[in-house]
Structures are given as C-alpha cells and as structure tokens.
Amino acid sequence: MLYALFVHGSPFQTKACHSALTFAKAITQSQEHELKGVFFYQDAVLLGNSFIQNPRDEFNLQAAWQNLAKENDFDLFLCIAAAVRRGVISSDEGKRYELESSNLAHGFQLEGLGSLVSLMNDCDKTISFV
Amino acid sequence: MSNILIHITSSPYAGFKVKEALDLAMVLATFEQEVDLAFSGAGVSLLHQDQLPDNEKGKALFKMLASFEFYDLDKLYIPAKQASAKEVKISPLATQLSEQDWGKMLTRYQHTFRF
Numbered sequence: 001m002l003y004a005l006f007v008h009g010s011p012f013q014t015k016a017c018h019s020a021l022t023f024a025k026a027i028t029q030s031q032e033h034e035l036k037g038v039f040f041y042q043d044a045v046l047l048g049n050s051f052i053q054n055p056r057d058e059f060n061l062q063a064a065w066q067n068l069a070k071e072n073d074f075d076l077f078l079c080i081a082a083a084v085r086r087g088v089i090s091s092d093e094g095k096r097y098e099l100e101s102s103n104l105a106h107g108f109q110l111e112g113l114g115s116l117v118s119l120m121n122d123c124d125k126t127i128s129f130v
Numbered sequence: 131m132s133n134i135l136i137h138i139t140s141s142p143y144a145g146f147k148v149k150e151a152l153d154l155a156m157v158l159a160t161f162e163q164e165v166d167l168a169f170s171g172a173g174v175s176l177l178h179q180d181q182l183p184d185n186e187k188g189k190a191l192f193k194m195l196a197s198f199e200f201y202d203l204d205k206l207y208i209p210a211k212q213a214s215a216k217e218v219k220i221s222p223l224a225t226q227l228s229e230q231d232w233g234k235m236l237t238r239y240q241h242t243f244r245f
Contacts, residue, residue, distance in 0.1 A: 006243070008245070112157070128244070
C-alpha cells in the first residue's frame, strides 16, 4: 500500500512530527508498504527551518526526517504559503521578497497545496498527524 | 478525484488553524476535488452572523464563506443541536443535521481533515 502523510502540528508544541516520524519509519521497514511523501502544513512547516539550533543532548527531529527521507527516497514538502508566513524561506523566495538570507533546511521543498492533491491522489491512504 | 471533508472544530479567532483550513478547502476545490465542510464545537462560531471583528483580532474569516459558491463549496454542515444551543443566528449557507444524519455524513468521505 502506498502512503502519504499530512502533518499539521508544531514540532515544538505537539508530538505530531514525532508521531509521523514513527509511522514513517514503520512504513519504510515494512515489505508490504511504501511511503511516497510527507506534506507539512500549518505549524509543522517550522520543522524545515535550518536556523533551528537543536540542543546537543536532545533528539534532533529535523535531522531524523532528513536522514529517513534520504535513505528511503521520499519527498518532504512544506506548504509554501504556510512556510513563508512563518519565515521559512527558500533561496528563490528569499530573492522574491528581497531578503538577505534564506533558511530552508536541506532535503525539504516548498510546494503549493496542489502538490498535496497530487500526493493524495497518487497514494492509497493519506494519514494526518495533528 | 477524492471526496474530502474538512471538519472545523477550532475557534476562528484562536490562531491560523481555521484560516489555513479554509485555504486548504478552496485549493482542493480549485483542483477539482469534491470538498464539503463540517463545523462543530468552537468551529461553529465561524458561521455566526453579524460578526464585527477588527483587523487586530484577525482576518474576518466568515466573509470567505460568501465566496465559497464560486469554488462549488456549497455543502456546509453543522449538528442541529449545536446550532440551536447558541443564542446567535447561524449562516443560512449551513445545513443543520440531526444527530443520526451527522453521524452518517462523517462516514461518507475518503479523506477527513480536522482542524
């Protein structure tokens, strides 16, 4: 079965991104299931901020997602409108808004909600994490 | 094409949650997905008539409801009990459902996203 994950909850205020990671790991370890992509919306887009400085003695959630996606070849999409509103900026958006820097973390892509529609329609199941 | 329910249970004035739920509904409808909306709990307050929020308290989200017909977002549901419990007028755009019909409605979608 092909899965898409739709994550809404903040990585700081909720465990949505953590629970989704656990679920994603279970899919990638399964022989029967496959993960096509993860779409982060609302405060979950904060996960893609490369300026986050994780305390060294704490679990690095951003790195965990980056590694899992790289090892298993699935996409990490951030909703572009939700990300820009919250100051998560790719180099292209940085140029568009004439900003001095950008902070989109490696392995994440800014995409419109249309990409969520494609992802949902390509997959058998879409699971939300709030 | 998917049939999708956006179920709004949060207050429209408590953060961006409801604004982004409505954005999602409109984008999904633009991409020709079949989208219906359901409101319950604090989310019902989006359907209150005669709201006068000022800019500082957030965008007047209820005004977005008037544009929904252009996106074919014409199915808005609330539980009748919750509509009658409030001492305010509820938008005529919303259909009030009995407890039984509300339960049936919640089960007929391929995807349900709750905000």
